[in-house]
Amino acid sequence: MTFLSVARLGRYTAAAEVLGVNHSTVSRRIAALESAMGGRVLVRTVGGWEVTDLGHRAVTIAERIEASLRELVDGDDTDAVHGMVRISAPDAFTSVFLAPAMTALRREHPQLAVELLSATQRVRQNRSGVDLEIVVGRPQVLRAYATPVCSYALRLYAAPDYLAAQGTPAAVADLSAHPLVYYVESSLQVDELDRALQELPDSPASVRSTSVFAHVEATAAGAGVGILPDFLGDADPRLVRVLDGAYAHPLAYWAVARDEGPRNPAVAATLAAITAYIEQGRR
Numbered sequence: 379m380t381f382l383s384v385a386r387l388g389r390y391t392a393a394a395e396v397l398g399v400n401h402s403t404v405s406r407r408i409a410a411l412e413s414a415m416g417g418r419v420l421v422r423t424v425g426g427w428e429v430t431d432l433g434h435r436a437v438t439i440a441e442r443i444e445a446s447l448r449e450l451v452d453g454d455d456t457d458a459v460h461g462m463v464r465i466s467a468p469d470a471f472t473s474v475f476l477a478p479a480m481t482a483l484r485r486e487h488p489q490l491a492v493e494l495l496s497a498t499q500r501v502r503q504n505r506s507g508v509d510l511e512i513v514v515g516r517p518q519v520l521r522a523y524a525t526p527v528c529s530y531a532l533r534l535y536a537a538p539d540y541l542a543a544q545g546t547p548a549a550v551a552d553l554s555a556h557p558l559v560y561y562v563e564s565s566l567q568v569d570e571l572d573r574a575l576q577e578l579p580d581s582p583a584s585v586r587s588t589s590v591f592a593h594v595e596a597t598a599a600g601a602g603v604g605i606l607p608d609f610l611g612d613a614d615p616r617l618v619r620v621l622d623g624a625y626a627h628p629l630a631y632w633a634v635a636r637d638e639g640p641r642n643p644a645v646a647a648t649l650a651a652i653t654a655y656i657e658q659g660r661r
Contacts, residue, residue, distance in 0.1 A: 379447075380407040381419060382440040385433065386509060386642050387464075388426030396462055411436070426636075441641065458643040460489040465648065467512035468498040470590045470607050471631055475528070476512070479655035483647060490644055498568065498590070509645050511634045515570035524634045525649070528656045532574045532627040534620040535611040540600040541620070547603070550578065550625055557584030557602030559593050574605060574627040 380403075383393035390404045397404070412419055419433035429437060445458065467476050472494050480492045495508065517524050534553075536546075547553055558581040565588050566572050585601040587593060590610065597604030598616040608626075611617050633652070635645055 379440065379444060380404055381411050381433075381436060382444060384408065384420060384427055385429050385437055385440075386636065386645075388428070388636055390427070392464075437641070459483075459487040459647045461644055462491040462493065463510065463642075463644040463648050464493045464495065464508045465510045465512065466495040466497045466508045468514065468590070468631075469496050470610055471512050472496060473591075474609060475652060475656055475659075479651045480648070482655065483651040487647065490647075492648075498571075498588075509635060509642065510648060513632055513634060514568050514629055515632070516630070517632050517634050519634055522634055522636060524632055527631040527633050527652060529628065529630040531608050532571075532605050532629060533608045533611060533622070534625055535597055535604045535606050535614075535617040536602070536620050537598055537600050537616055538618055540602070541618070543600075547621055550621060553581060553603060553621075554579040555582070557582050559585050559596045559602050559604040561593075562586045562588055570629055574629075577627060578605075578625070 380393065380397060380399075383396055384390060384404065387393050387396070390401050390408075394401050394404045408420060415432060415436065417432045418430050419436050420427045421430055422428075465476065465480075476494060480494070484490055484492065497511075498514070512527065516526075544556065547556060558575070558578065560575055561571060563572070563575070563586070581602075585592075585596040587596070590607065593604050593606055594610055594614060594617075596602075597606065598614065603620055604611070604617070605627075606617075607629075611619070633649060635649075
């Protein structure tokens with residue numbers, strides 16, 4: 379079971395935290411397993427601990443043992459979706475989609491613990507310590523499972539009072555006279571988000587933030603024209619679209635897990651719950 383946790387999380391320390399033991403205990407148990415099996419089940423890479431060919435055989439057996447132990451403890455009340463799932467995702471996705479989807483999932487599986495880690499960054503080759511990572515744009519990853527979750531677009535929004543005072547842009551070129559509310563360029567890590575700004579003309583000094591919710595509030599307060607996800611901007615009654623039809627930067631959210639991740643019932647259920655929640659909202 380210790381080996382299975384490391385295989386899923388890719389890091390001894392993360393597995394130790396989930397199991398409630400220390401790092402040396404995890405290391406000692408893995409060493410004992412490798413001694414018993416006569417070879418390496420894990421190999422260290424830049425992306426964390428990866429499962430070897432021998433290790434994949436051990437994963438299959440360990441998953442059967444896990445299911446049997448659960449059945450032994452819980453009897454007829456066995457629920458394969460239990461334990462903890464850790465998800466890294468951008469703020470907007472977490473608040474609008476992930477938090478309500480996970481709340482609904484836990485109603486069905488109360489023995490499941492969920493940890494949501496806020497992060498707007500490019501996909502990490504090292505997904506150690508998380509079961510699932512939600513990123514913006516199609517990820518280029520090795521030894522990982524990736525699947526699209528939903529599409530959206532960045533569009534331009536402003537407060538009606540701001541437009542009444544400063545004028546409504548009639549063309550993209552007119553934005554050079556308007557402050558653009560967006561991410562701090564020096565801290566922007568996602569290429570697709572950076573390209574959205576590069577498609578627009580240079581603008582006057584403006585309010586910039588690493589938080590998309592600060593973008594929304596600054597735009598609503600009249601700080602300028604905000605570059606916002608349409609699922610946030612369209613839902614805010616304080617905002618109206620600007621240059622609708624003239625500017626839209628299409629994007630998509632993708633889910634990424636380690637190779638072994640989707641075999642974990644909790645991770646598989648999490649992916650299914652996210653997809654179901656988004657599809658339900660679009661109907």
